[in-house]
Amino acid sequence: MPEYVASAIEPKWQRFWEERRVFERRPGDSRPKYYLLEMLPYPSGDLHMGHMRNYTMGDAVARYMRMRGFNVFHPIGWDAFGLPAENAALQRRTHPRTWTLNNIARMKEQLQRFGYSYDWSSEVSTCEPEYYRWNQWFFLQMFKRGLAYRKKSRVNWCPECQTVLANEQVVNGCCWRHEETPVEQKALEQWFLKITSYVEELLGGLDKLTGGWPERVLTMQRNWIGKSEGTRVSWAVAGTAKTIETFTTRLDTVFGAVALLLAPDHPMVDDLLVGLPGGASIARKVEALRRQSRHAQVVGEVEKEGIFIGRFAVNPLSGEQVPIWVSNFVLMEYGTGAVQAVPAHDQRDFEFAQKYRLPIRVVIQPREGKPLLPSTMREAFTGHGRMVDSGPYNGMGSEKALEKMTDDLVAPGKAERLVLYRIKDWGISRQRYWGTPIPVVYCDACGVVAVPEEQLPVRLPLEVEITGTGLSPLLNVPEFLNTSCPTCGKAARRETDTMDTFVDSSWYFYRYLSPREEKGPFDAATVEHFFPIDRYVGGAEHAVLHLIYCRFWTKMMRDLGVVSHNEPVTRLFNQGMVIKDGAKMSKSRGNVVSTDEMIEEYGADTARLFTLFAAPPEKDMEWTDAGVEGCYRFLQRLYRLVAKHAPRLREVPLTAAAAVPAKPGTAQKLNAQERQVLRKAHQTVRRVTTDFETRWHFNTSIAGIMELINELYALEPLEEAVSPAVLKEALAMAVLLVSPYAPHIAEELWEKLGQAQSITETSWPSYDPELAREEEYEIVIQVNGRVRGRIRVSGDLDEKELLQQALADAAVARLMSGQRVAKTVVVPKKLINIVLAR
C-alpha cells in the first residue's frame, strides 16, 4: 500500500508550478480579472502562523477563482523599511539592508514551501530605490499642491525608539511598539500630509463601502475621523477688551453654564493673570496643572482639578457673568481649548462641579419622567427635552432652541458654526535612517526647496553608522547631507528625516502591476484594468492606520490624475488571530509554533488544511497539535483511497466531473450504491462551491469533503460496489474540491488518476442538481412540538399521505389515543407536527 509522504510530493509540484510559471500574470489575458490581495508582510525574519493563516485563506480563494475561469492577480511583496532593521543592525553589527534582504530571502523560501500561488514576477520590496523613488515623486506632487507642508509642532516622542510617532501610533499614551513606555512631547519641525483635506470624502466614502467592508472597521474609521458639528462662541472677559472662544455641540445648554473653563496650556491664561491680586500663587497652581495635563495624556484618566483665576466671562446670550477656571480636563488639542461648564447637562462638568461645589443649574427638563432637581441629581442629564430657565427660549424643544440660539449668536457675529474633526494631518517625518529620504533641500538663500523630479531618487546612502540615538545617522554622512541648492546652486543641506513606513504601504498594491516601471509610479492602463482590488485580506489591527492612509492616497492620486477610481478596495476581509494556550502566539509568551517544524513534520498541505479547518476564518483560531494530527490523518485517508483505486481508473474517462455535463438519463442506469456515491459527491460540490461564493467558511467545506471520503470508505471494497466511471467521478471531485486547500496532494492524486493536465489548468467541478437531489427523506414526526418518531418517505408525498403514515407509527398512535387533532403543520421534506386539542 503506497503511503502519503508530503516531503516527497510537495517540492515536486512547487517546482512544476514554478517552471511553468502558471501563476504569473500575462498581458492581454481576456478572462475577467480578479485582484486578490493579502497584506504584505514586514520581513521580520520568520514566517509565523499569523502570516500563514492570512496567506492560506488568500491562496485558497486565488486557486478557486482561477479554476472558475478568472484572470487572477495574486501578488506579494515586502514592507521592507522600518525600525526593527535598525535595532537588529545595532544588536548584530550588521547593516539594516543586509538584515532585511536576508530576512526577505528566508521568508520568501518559507512562503514558497507552503505552495502559495503568488505571481513572483510582480514582487515588490519597498526598500529598493526603484520603489521609494516614487514615494518621493508623490511627495513632490503633494508639495507642489500644498498637500505636503512643514510646521513646527509638538509631536509624540518615544524615548525608547528615539523617534516621533504619529497619533495613530500612540496606544494608551504609550508607544505602539513599547507598550510600557510613556510617550513624551517634543517640539520639532515636521513634514505633514494634509489628510484633513480629504476628511469629508474619507468619511462619506465609508457609507459606500458598507457591505463590502466589515462594519467594525467602518465604525472604527468613523470614530477615528471623529466629526462633530457645533458652534464656536465668543465670551467677553469682564473688565477687559479680551474675548475667549469656546466650542460646544450643545449651545442649547448655555443658560446652564456656571463657569468658563480653560485648558492649562491655553495661551490667554498668563495674560489674564497679569495685574491680579494673588496672581502669583494662582500661576503656581496653573503651572502644576500644566505639568500634570501633559503627563495625564500618558497615564489616562485622572481626577478632575482646577482653580478659579479671579476673572469673569460674560455669557453672550444671558449676559450673566461666570467665573473663569483653569482645569486639567480641558484639552488644548481639541476645539479652542476653552469650554462652557454646564454641570446639569454634561457629565464631566457635573463631576467637576461636585468637587468644587459649583451650582447645578437645570435648563432642560426631560420630556418623560420626573422633573430634574439639582439637589437630587446623581448624574448629568445629557438628553434633549424642554427648555426652562433660559429666558426667551423657555418652553421650546431643546433641538429647536439649539438652532435658534445659534442663529441668534451668529447674526451679531458672536458665534460661528464649526465642524471639528478628531483626525489630524499625517505627520510623516521620522528621525530614522532606514526609510525613504524626504526629497527636500534647505538653502540659506532660497529656503525650503523641493528636489527636482529628474534628480529622483534621492538615494539613501548605505555607508552609515547606526547609532541608535535620537538624531538621524544621515547627519553624519557629509556626502548626503551637503549638496547644492537646485534653485541657486549655492551650498545647501538635505533633509535628513525619512518618511513614515506607512507611506510605503499606502500604494504598494498599485506598483505590483508594473514593478519595474520607470516612467511613472505604475503603468496606468494596467492599473485601470485591475483596480479596484476585489478582495483584500488581512488582520484587524490595520483597521484605522493603513486602511485610512491608503484610502487617502488613492483619492490624492485621483486628484493628480494618475488613477480614475475613488477607493482602492471594494471588499475587505479581516481574518482572526492565531491563538495558542489561550493567548496570541508571540515570542515573549513562548507559545510560538514554527512554520518550518510544521512543514517538516506534516507538510504544507496539512498545515494549510488545519488553519482553515480549526475555525471560521474571521474568528480567532486555537492552534492544537491534536487538531493538526487529525488533518494529517484525513489527508492520509484521502491519499490511500485514491492511490488504491487509481491504477484501475487511469484510462477511465471522466464524465460529469470537471465541468463536462452528465448525459441525460445516466442516472436511471445506476444502481442504488452508485446513486448514493454520486449524490454525495455532487452534494459536496454544491456545498463547497456555495461556501466559496458566499461566506468563506472553509471549515464546513472541509468537513463536507471529509464526509464524502468517509462515505466512500464505508462502501469499501468500492470496486465491487460501484462502476469504475462512478468511482472515478467521485474521487476526481474529492481531489478537485480539496485542491484550493491542499494543492500539492491534489495535484499528485490528480496525476495518479491519469489526468494529464495540471489542476491549475482544470475547471472547478460543476454539480448536477438532479444527481444531488435526495430521493428519500427522513421525516420527523412531532406531537405538540416534541419529536416522537421518524419515518422514511420518498420526496413527492403530499400532506394527507404524510399524515396518514405518521399516524400509522406505533409510538405516535399510542400518544394520540383518544385525543383529537387540532391541526397539523407540515414542512416539506423535513417534518410534520401534529397539534392535539387540549
Place this chain on the structure above:
RNA sequence: GCGGAAGUGGCGGAAUUGGCAGACGCACGGGACUUAGGAUCCCGUGGCCGAAAGGCCGUGUGGGUUCGACUCCCACCUUCCGCACCA
C-alpha cells in the same frame, strides 16, 4: 462610559430562511487485525433515570412571541476587541 463581536458537549466547532441541537475533527471507551500498536479499520460517545423499551432535562440568565426558538422580541449577566475627559 461609548462602539463592535461573541457566549452551544471534556475541547475546536456545526446547525445557510423559525423546523431532527451537537455535522466534521479532537479526546475518551469498546472491538477487529497484529509478535507488537502510539499504525490502520469498525462501533459507541450531551446530562440524568432505567436491565431494556422508553422518559425527562439541555444552546450564558430571566421573561415573551410561536404548533415549534441556538435562531425573533424585551430585560440582564459574562468574556474578548476597539475608542476613551473630543466639550
